[in-house]
Amino acid sequence: MSSETLTPPRTASRSASVRLNPALILAVFAWWGLVALMIYWPDKPVGFAPPRFVAETHRVFFILAAALTLIVLFGRLLAIPKLLAPFQRGGRWLVALAILIGIWEAATAKLALLPAPFFAPPRALVEAWATDWFRLGDSVLNSLRLLALGFIFGSITGFITGVAIGWSRGLGYWVHPLLRFLGPVPSTALLPLSLYFFPSSFSAAVFLIALATWFPVTVLTWSGVASVDQRYYDVARTLGANTLFLVLRVAVPASLPQVFVGLFMGLGASFSVLVAAEMMGVKSGLGWYLQWAQGWAAYANMYGALIVMALLFSSLISLLFAIRDRSLAWQRGTVKW
Template structure:
């Protein structure tokens, strides 16, 4: 590493650590207040078990291997559904953004479908595909499709027309225009769509697993609720929150790497 860049790198790491620690203040304060209120008997131990009790339930699930098994299947479902829906959203968003005729043919139908609540079509997915893995993965794919589709479409349409004039002067082929011009210019919107799509995939996973799964974090929550194991329910809820945040942080890391060239980027 160049000696001139070392101070800047260290400063960036310190700023990243500072932001991380600052972001932990509110969650830690809430957990401490929760623990104190539980210890003082101010809240119901049945409805709101103390964080220490929830941690013990988590340890028991982890030691038995049950937690890891449920987490693996949930992550697999979310990633597979996201891969299917996100890829389709990206490709169709590019096609619709690049062609007015394609937009006129597809966009009205897709916008109409986008307004249909996922909970409304869940019974149809069960009727069509049963309670197996296919219905769950497709439900997640539908949820992941629209954020990436809409943001990719908007990103393509926001490309400065002057850049296309330059591309014509340089005699870029259509493929080269997309690769060297459209995709870099639309990248901020695409990455935003990626963040929203990942989040939606994780949210749809909850619906998919609560509608009739026999494995996964959603099933763990449903099963624990049936036996009034509130601590285990909180373990599942915290798992969804933490894994969702990690996925979002991963995309933000990609943004910091891929958008350095933008003058107005302040990652």
């Protein structure tokens, strides 16, 4: 009986294994179209002074379009799915972003349909970041310092309070009414009192941020501890666990999903309080920068600070989600951001 030689099926080439999303291909053309619009459509003169940072703005968007093109080409030719994956998912957003920036450029710089200086063209943002980066960077650092102190203090005190009233019914009897009475009050409503009782506006701002963080962390930690299945405690007591072990090794780990939800809510609340507190007497910070830019009618600087603020706060929430997914690997993906 003759044996037949089995040959493996032909495998597709590596380059053919990566299929480009049509939206991603369209995004490349959209970004090059945006570059062409900016360079070849002349600006409409507005005011007496010539516009600044026009060539620099064109260069920035040319680099962005070239970078997107190179990523798509190298990812396709070298068959690197991980390189293309985020751009494949966000292809439609890249197209929409190019179209929106094109409309923004046309309505401000090219046609002057929107009144200046209230609506600044993209080159004004580039100018604001290029000329005022030191003051803006200093404001970012001071806001991060203020936010970190307030959020850490509020999270620690909220966690301790939540565990205490969730475990002890006697303590919960006294703390629960105060929590229901004072917790829903907006922290910014206590701004006049905090400025009176605290020695500086910085310490008052830290207190307000901590208070805004404390309430949701306390409520959700308390809910998590109180909802732990009693059978867990019975099993631990059977094995000889004492009260400290029951709190630290049973109640706290079981309530961590609720604790992280409280941290997310507290972090979101602290952003609002941070901006409001920095507008009242603080000498540096993103809230102070917004007020300063508005006072000098530097609306381009104000828009630039808003974009920096959105990126910063979104990154902080993403970092907190990454910590949650690392700490609660068994619940990875249950809460999306």
